Amino acid sequence: MTRRSRVGAGLAVVVLALAAVSAVAPLSGAQSAGSGAVSVTIGDVAVSPANPTTGTQVLITPSINNSGSASGSARVNEVTLRGDGLLATEDSLGRLGAGDSIDVPLSSTFTEPGDHQLSVHVRGLNPDGSVFYVQRSVYVTVDDRTSDVGVSARTTATNGSTDIQATITQYGTIPIKSGELQVVSNGRIVERAPVANVSESDSANVTFDGASIPSGELVIRGEYTLDDEHSTHTTNTTLTYQPQRSADVALTGIEASGGGTTYTISGDAANLGSADAASVRVNAVGDGLSANGGYFVGKIETSEFATFDMTVQADSAVDEIPITVNYSADGQRYSDVVTVDVSGASSGSATSPERAPGQQQNRAPSPSNGASGGGLPLFKIGGAVAVIAIVVVVVRRWRNP
DSSP states (O other): OOOHHHHHHHHHHHHHHHHHHHHOOOOOTTTOSSSSOOOOOEEEEEEEESSSSSSSSEEEEEEEEOTTTTTSOOEEEEEEEEEEEEEEEEEEEEEETOOOOOEOOOOEEEESSSEEEEEEEEEEETTTTOOOEEEEEEEEEEEEEOOOEEEEEEEEEEETEEEEEEEEOSSSSEEEEEEEEEEEETEEEEEEEEEEEEETTTEEEEEEEEESSEEEEEEEEEEEEETOOOEEEEEEEEEOOOOOOOOOOEEEEEEEEEEEEEEEEEEEEEEEESOOOEOOOOEEOOTTOOOOTOEEEEEOOTTTTEEEEEEEEEOOSEEEEEEEEEEEEEEEEEEEEEEEEOGGGEEEEEEESSSOOOOOOOOOOOOTSSOOOOOOOHHHHHHHHHHHHHHHHHHHHHOOO
């Protein structure tokens, strides 16, 4: 072989080697290899959920793009996700024309919390049959999987009515997928409302209309399922519920008189609420007591009062008489019991109810039988009559000596 032939052969080997390198060498994230007729890049890479936790499925979705200035279409053969080894792969994804793009979801899970460096790899063919290869790094932070769900509740007053506001909060890292908040009274669910998609360090609030909820000790219960779980979890809190009444009738200035087995009870029924009270009736309750149906007061407007006067007949002498005040407001019925002390009623002493907000009216006690009342005493009347008789006798004798 001549020198020129050896030089020509050497140049041919170099050219073939360079061609082979250009076909398989990895390029930077946004650049492609091949004939230049296509330009495939890896665009945005979405991670869902944004804050993944250990043991849960994570979707890493790269966007594979072909430049709009490309003069041909590229065939995407394989997209892989790698970390400590191969994590996920998709193949035979078809062709990308000029300006086309495709999103390729790749699923994986992580057993260890912390920062994970991953990479997305794309392989395919140019229009001329040459191979292109691009890759891009992805960083994913994985939190430890924890659940710490709390439920809280409080009462709120709006326009004279009372509501219950309940809150469920996920203090851990696992989102609450679905569930409900419940109001439980005496073991029975009286109200419920759904909740869903409560992410980590987030809350969901529910407002319950207090009109349909009985007063007393309540349990506010949260029942829920977590992401990627089918079992139901429960957490509770308690609330002492005393609803604000739209109308609030109190008995004030109560006085009792009488004795033996017959008593007269009088006073004022005052409406301290923000709504009118209708069908107000005061009555005596208890065994051996009768008030002939009680005393019907009627309607009491807000911030007004009405008087009542009721006779109570007892089977025997008593020291106390329980009386009720019943009324309605905004479609709700209310009833309160007040105990009246009648042990000193024969002397006309006034008594006050246990629940008597506001200033009591001071009333003069009614005189009992045998007590001194108004007018002249009998001995004074007798003396005056005697004086008049003496004057009459003296005048007659003076006229007829």
